[in-house]
Structure formats: structure tokens, C-alpha cells
Amino acid sequence: MAEPLEPVIDLEAVDEEAQEVAARAARRGFLPIQTNWFDRLFIAIYIAVALILLWMRFLEPAGVSIYLCYVLVLVLGAVIIRKG
Amino acid sequence: MRPSNPWLNVALWVILSFTTLFPIYWLFVISVKPAVDLFTTPSVILDTVYWRNYVEVFHDPTLRRYMTNSLIVSTGNAVLCSVLAFMACYALSRYDIGGKENIFFWTITNRMAPAAVFLLPFFLLFTKVFVIGDFKLYDTRIGLILLYSTFNLPFAIWTLRPTIDGIPRELDEAATVDGASTWQTIREVIWPLAKPGLAVTFILIWVFAWNEFLLAATLTSFNARTITTGLSEYVTTTGTEWGKMAAISIFTLIPALIIFSMVQRHIVAGLTFGAVKE
Amino acid sequence: MRSNKVGWLLLTPTLLLLGVFGILPFIYVLFLSFHQWNPFGASPDRIFIWGNNFRRLVFDGEFLLSIWVTLKFAFFAVFSEIVIGYLLAQLFMREFPGRAVFRTIHTLPLIVAPIVVGSVWRLMTTPSIGIIPYYANQLFGIDINIGRDAGTAFMFTVIMDIWHWTPLVTLTLLAALLSLPKEPFEQAQIDGASRAQIFWHITLPMIRPAILATVFIRLMDALRTVDEVWMLTGGGPGAATRYIGLHIWKVVFPKTDYGYGSAISVIVLYLTLVMCWMLYVGLVAPRNKGN
Known part of the structure; x- marks a missing residue:
């Protein structure tokens, strides 16, 4: 019987790496659920839309510029995507 | 208890x-x-x-046309969706396609959206954008068939996937070893085994297409109107003819009832995207 | 594995169809929502106007009202269906003669076209034809007129939805109940737990995923109800039952104000997705707790 070919790739190492990637992809930040970056992007967009609409309804007529809201939304979005 | x-x-x-x-x-x-x-x-x-209501409804040429349209659209839609879903499920099940779970999931989200949201874009696309010379998709049966596929094709893929996944791979591998081409394998091995599942999918899609109203009401005006739209027309234009309205309702109901007796066991699985098996 | 080219080839028609008829309309409606475009209005050209459509929309009383009645309708309908459906599922758990027949009858409304459901209930409730107003008046002296009284009209849309969709809830919950193990219940009975205790501490936690999944499916459907309500009340009286799909179809759409209509469609899609997503998280999050 021939010697089994030496595995080119160390399967266990690959496995560990894969798990690490998976852990990086889906993790727990300050949000109460496990998320990957796509989920966080979605959450950021959801919150952004809600904030902008509420701002248009209540704060803009009171004289607060909408651009303040855009800045707020961008900052909040960045925080959620990076740390969520 | x-x-x-x-x-x-x-x-x-x-x-x-x-x-x-x-x-x-x-x-x-x-x-x-x-x-x-x-x-x-x-x-x-x-x-x-x-019985006069039924006789009059049956002899009304407009309603007959609506009935024919409904039959053509439902059948066309069911055939199209079943065939495409069969191909897609076979591909998703047997080939190593990058990101196939994403594709699978994306097709499903297509169905979740409310139809009313798409009334406006579909209307504009059908009347202004998808226009070749004099041909518009608006008010054509083929337009309705394609349109319904947006909602029914994901459903078909969702319900057919377990059937195709359930056919052992060894069977098509054996066929390949025997020298069969992919086409022959699909036709002679997979198709016969998938038939029962395919039949249920076909029938449920047929009913969905038959029952659909909102999109048909918005995207047809005369030629391609379906029986469900005909029913609603009857109420708004001649609201007092209750007897005829009831007769048309019965006509709309009958095919669904026949279907019901055929696939009664599978309806719940179908309506819950296969989340519930009985 | 054979060549992937064939696989992609088999998948192409599906992707093409869903791309052209699923993704393209979405992009198109999003694109239009930032424009002003009314071909039959004062300025028929399409003009880019940033978020002005949305600025108009948050002050649109009719639109906000229709969102509110839709949510109210969805809440009452889905909540009643879950409660009634659960009770009926429990009834089906027992052995009794003719169970299969009753179950078949119970499944029947599911297959009826929504538009026919609407016409059925219209015939039941229209004054002077319908049997419900007649007997309500004869037996209890109540005057039922869904064309005049907003509360009654709303109530009948909910009743109609319950008639149409409770069977789905019953059968999904029945499937969940049948799949439960017997031991915890027997043990609880031996320990002398009351029926209420068994329900709150054993049954409910165990069928929670099934309940949430059912709520999810039903809520998505209830939020987009159009056909039945159109046939039953036509959205009236006033705007009392003009649910959001009906509002888009009957009020926004005929105005040919395409930019503004697109903005409304986008926001409705947004609201649906948010609710859908929150329920999905509610469904999945408890399962991930173990990790």
C-alpha cells in the first residue's frame, strides 16, 4: 500500500481559521443581538431613515437644520457599523 | 390531557x-x-x-374573456415558475455555485414585499420603459405572467428545494458514469422523481395566480383582465346586481375548490413556506 | 462536481427574471422617490428635488391615518387569530369522531380568493340583503350598517380576516403542539400543576418559536391586505378602513403624482421591512443565546 499523500493544507489550522473568520463576521457588540457587518449596515440605515423622518416632522419646522440630522446620522451609523 | x-x-x-x-x-x-x-x-x-344569474354570467362575452384570460395567465405562470424553479433548484442542489445560499435567500425576500408598493414602479415600467415599438407589457397576458413570477417563483424555489435535495446524488452520478449527458440525467432521472413535489408546487402557484387581484387590476385595462378584476368591476359599476356578483364569485371559487380537494394536505405547508409540515 | 457553467446556465433565467421584475422596480421606485414627476401636472418634467417628497409625506394626514388604521387592523386581526387559533388547535389535540372531516372543513377558507372573501362578507353584511344586519336587528335590536358606521366597518374587516386566516394559525400551532414531547406534561400533572401553570410554564415556552413564526407570516399578510377590504367596505366609511395598500392604490396612484407616490411606496416598504426584521430578530435571537 502506498503512503498516503501528505496533506497539502493543514486541515485543523484551516478549521480554526474558518471559525475565527466566522467569529469575526458574526459577533456581539453593544447591540443586544449577534450581528455581522451587513446586519449592522441595515440597522444603521433603518435608524437613519427613522431619525431623518422624525426630524423632518418635528425639529425642522422648529428651525433646526436638517443637516445637523445628517451629521448625527452619519456619526451614529459609523458607530453602529464599527462597534455594534 | x-x-x-x-x-x-x-x-x-x-x-x-x-x-x-x-x-x-x-x-x-x-x-x-x-x-x-x-x-x-x-x-x-x-x-x-x-339559475338565470349563472346562465347570464356564462353567456356574457366579456366575462368569458376574463375567464379565459385567468385560465391562460394562471396556467402560463404555473408552467413558467415550475420549470424555472426546477432548473434553479437543480442548479442550487447539484452545482457548487458561489454564494448560493445568498442567492436562495435573496429570491425569498422578493416575495415578502407588499404588492401595493410595486404598483407604481410596475405601472411605469410597463407603460413607459418596457416598450418595444408599439408593444407594451401593459395590459398583456404575458406581462401578467412575468409579473406574477416575481412573487411565485421564489415560492416555487422554496417549496421545490427540499424535493430536489432529497433525490440521492448517487442516482445522477450513476447516470453520468453510464454516459448520460446532463440533459438526459435531468430528463430521465431527476424529472420523474421530482414529479410529485413539482405537481404540488404547480397547483399551489396556479391557485395563487388565479386568486391574485391587485396587480391585475392595476396593470390591465381591457384585453388581459382576469376574472377577479371582473368581479370587482361588477361591484363598482353595477353595484345593485348582487345575484350576478354572487354567481361570478362562485365561478371564481370553483377552480380553487377543485384544487383544494386535490392538495388539501399540502396547503398549510405551502402557505407557510414549508415551515410547517403535516 | 461537474462544470459550474451548466449550473449557472440553469440559474440564469431565474436570476434574470427576478432581477428585471424584482430588483429593477425597487431601484426604480427608490430613484423616483427623490424626484418630482407628474406628467399631467403643472410641470410635467421629472425634476430631482432631494428629500422634499419625504418632507411632504411626514405631514400628510391621510397617509399617516392610513398607516395608523393598518397597524390597528393588523394588531387586532393577528392577535385574535393567534388566540382563537391556539384554542382551536387545543381542541384538535383531543380524539373525537370525525376529526379529519372537521379539519378539512376548517381548512377550506384558506383557498378562497381574497376578492371572493370580500364579496362573501359583503353579501353577509350589506343592509337589507345581508343576513347579519337582519338578525342583529330582529334579535337584539342593533342597527348594523357598515357603510355608515366606522367602528362597525372596522370590526367587520377584522372578523372577515379572522374567518379567512384563523385556519392557518390553527394548523401551524396544531403541528407545533403535536410535535411536543409528552413527558413534561405528564410530570407536571403528577406534580399537581394547574392548567394555567402548565400553559404558562410549559406549553407556551415550548411552542414560542411556532407562535412567532405564525405571527410573522400573518403580520406580513395583514399589513398588505387590500382585496378583501376593497370588496367589503371600499375603504370607507370615510377613510376608516382605508388600509395602506388601499390608500396607495385608490388615492395615491390615480393622482399620477409619481414622485410623491414613489416616496410613499418606499416608506411603506421601509416600515414593512423594519417590522419584518424585528420579528425575525425576535425569532432568531433566542436561539443564538446558547452560543
Whole structure:
């Protein structure tokens, strides 16, 4: 019987790496659920839309510029995507 | 559980079944009464049956056209969706396609969106964008068939996937070893085995397409109107002809009832995206 | 594995169809929502106007009202269906003669076209034809007129939805109940737990995923109800039952104000997705707790 070919790739190492990637992809930040970056992007967009609409309804007529809201939304979005 | 008198249960279910069936029975009662009798004391028992409503509805050329349209659109849609879903499921099941779970999931999200949201874009696309010379998709049967596929194709993929996944791979590998081409494998090995699952999918899609109303009402005007739209037209234009309206309702109901008796066991699995198996 | 080219080839028609008829309309409606475009209005050209459509939309009383009645309708309908459906599922758990027949009858409304459901209930409730107003008046002296009284009209849309969709809830919950193990219940009975205790501490936690999944499916459907309500009340009286789909179809759409209509469509899609997503998280999050 021939010697089994030496595995080119160390399967266990690959496995560990894969798990690490998976852990990086889906993790727990300050949000109460496990998320990957796509989920966080979605959450950021959801919150952004809600904030902008509420701002248009209540704060803009009171004289607060909408651009303040855009800045707020961008900052909040960045925080959620990076740390969520 | 606590032992209870089974006949109490039966009595309860008789009442409940009555609640379920009575509205449909009432529809029938209205449909077999002449218009003059409708406004007297409502009576639950039928003494005379008056078939004129059905005869008139059946001989109305407009309604006949609507009926034909409905039949063509539902059947066309069911064929298209079943064939495409069969191909797609085979590909997703047997080939190593990058990101295939994402593709699978994306097709499903297509179905979740409310149809009303897409009325406007579809209307504009059909009347202004998808125009080749004089041909518009608006008010054509092929337009409706393609449109319904947006909602029914994901459903077909979702319900057919387990069937195709359930066919052992060894079978097509054996066929390949015997020198069969991919096409032959699909036709002679997979197709016959997938037939029962495919039939259920086909029938459920057929009913969905038959029952659809909102998109048909918005995206057709004359040529491609379906029977469900015809029914609603009857109410708004000639609101007083209750008997005819009931007769058309019965006509709309009958195919669904036939289907119901055929695939009764699979309806719940179908309506819940296969989340519930009975 | 054979060549992936064939696989992609088999998948192409599906992707093409869903791309052209699923993704493209979405992009198109999003694009239009930032424009002003009314071909039959004062300025028929399409003009880019940033978020002005959305600025108009948050002050649109009719639109906000229709969102509110839709949510109210969805809440009442789905909540009643879950409660009634659960009770009926429990009834089906017992052995009794003719169970299969009753179950078949109970499944029947599911297959009826929504538009026919609407017409059935219209015939049941229209004054002077319908049997419900007649007997309500004869037996209890109540005057039922869904064309005049907003509360009654709303109530009947909910009743109609319950008639149409409770069977789905019953059968999904029945499937969940049948799949439960017997031991915890027997043990609880031996320990002398009351029926309420068994329900709150054993049954409910165990069928929670099934309940949430059912709520999810039903809620998505209830939020987009159009056909039945159109046939039953036509959205009236006033705007009392003009649910959001009906509002888009009957009020926004005929105005040919395409930019503004697109903005409304986008926001409705947004609201649906948010609710859908929150329920999905509610469904999945408890399962991930173990990790």
C-alpha cells in the first residue's frame, strides 16, 4: 500500500481559521443581538431613515437644520457599523 | 390531557364548521335568487332555485374573456415558475455555485414585499420603459405572467428545494458514469422523481395566480383582465346586481375548490413556506 | 462536481427574471422617490428635488391615518387569530369522531380568493340583503350598517380576516403542539400543576418559536391586505378602513403624482421591512443565546 499523500493544507489550522473568520463576521457588540457587518449596515440605515423622518416632522419646522440630522446620522451609523 | 366527553367536542366543531361554511352557503343562496326576492326577509332555506344569474354570467362575452384570460395567465405562470424553479433548484442542489445560499435567500425576500408598493414602479415600467415599438407589457397576458413570477417563483424555489435535495446524488452520478449527458440525467432521472413535489408546487402557484387581484387590476385595462378584476368591476359599476356578483364569485371559487380537494394536505405547508409540515 | 457553467446556465433565467421584475422596480421606485414627476401636472418634467417628497409625506394626514388604521387592523386581526387559533388547535389535540372531516372543513377558507372573501362578507353584511344586519336587528335590536358606521366597518374587516386566516394559525400551532414531547406534561400533572401553570410554564415556552413564526407570516399578510377590504367596505366609511395598500392604490396612484407616490411606496416598504426584521430578530435571537 502506498503512503498516503501528505496533506497539502493543514486541515485543523484551516478549521480554526474558518471559525475565527466566522467569529469575526458574526459577533456581539453593544447591540443586544449577534450581528455581522451587513446586519449592522441595515440597522444603521433603518435608524437613519427613522431619525431623518422624525426630524423632518418635528425639529425642522422648529428651525433646526436638517443637516445637523445628517451629521448625527452619519456619526451614529459609523458607530453602529464599527462597534455594534 | 384531561379526559373530556368527545361528543362535546363534536358538538363544538359542528358549530364551528357551520360558522366556516355558512358565508359560502349564503353566497350560493344569493346567487340562485331573482333580484326581486333579495330585499324581502332573508331566508336561509332555499325553496326555489333560479339559475338565470349563472346562465347570464356564462353567456356574457366579456366575462368569458376574463375567464379565459385567468385560465391562460394562471396556467402560463404555473408552467413558467415550475420549470424555472426546477432548473434553479437543480442548479442550487447539484452545482457548487458561489454564494448560493445568498442567492436562495435573496429570491425569498422578493416575495415578502407588499404588492401595493410595486404598483407604481410596475405601472411605469410597463407603460413607459418596457416598450418595444408599439408593444407594451401593459395590459398583456404575458406581462401578467412575468409579473406574477416575481412573487411565485421564489415560492416555487422554496417549496421545490427540499424535493430536489432529497433525490440521492448517487442516482445522477450513476447516470453520468453510464454516459448520460446532463440533459438526459435531468430528463430521465431527476424529472420523474421530482414529479410529485413539482405537481404540488404547480397547483399551489396556479391557485395563487388565479386568486391574485391587485396587480391585475392595476396593470390591465381591457384585453388581459382576469376574472377577479371582473368581479370587482361588477361591484363598482353595477353595484345593485348582487345575484350576478354572487354567481361570478362562485365561478371564481370553483377552480380553487377543485384544487383544494386535490392538495388539501399540502396547503398549510405551502402557505407557510414549508415551515410547517403535516 | 461537474462544470459550474451548466449550473449557472440553469440559474440564469431565474436570476434574470427576478432581477428585471424584482430588483429593477425597487431601484426604480427608490430613484423616483427623490424626484418630482407628474406628467399631467403643472410641470410635467421629472425634476430631482432631494428629500422634499419625504418632507411632504411626514405631514400628510391621510397617509399617516392610513398607516395608523393598518397597524390597528393588523394588531387586532393577528392577535385574535393567534388566540382563537391556539384554542382551536387545543381542541384538535383531543380524539373525537370525525376529526379529519372537521379539519378539512376548517381548512377550506384558506383557498378562497381574497376578492371572493370580500364579496362573501359583503353579501353577509350589506343592509337589507345581508343576513347579519337582519338578525342583529330582529334579535337584539342593533342597527348594523357598515357603510355608515366606522367602528362597525372596522370590526367587520377584522372578523372577515379572522374567518379567512384563523385556519392557518390553527394548523401551524396544531403541528407545533403535536410535535411536543409528552413527558413534561405528564410530570407536571403528577406534580399537581394547574392548567394555567402548565400553559404558562410549559406549553407556551415550548411552542414560542411556532407562535412567532405564525405571527410573522400573518403580520406580513395583514399589513398588505387590500382585496378583501376593497370588496367589503371600499375603504370607507370615510377613510376608516382605508388600509395602506388601499390608500396607495385608490388615492395615491390615480393622482399620477409619481414622485410623491414613489416616496410613499418606499416608506411603506421601509416600515414593512423594519417590522419584518424585528420579528425575525425576535425569532432568531433566542436561539443564538446558547452560543
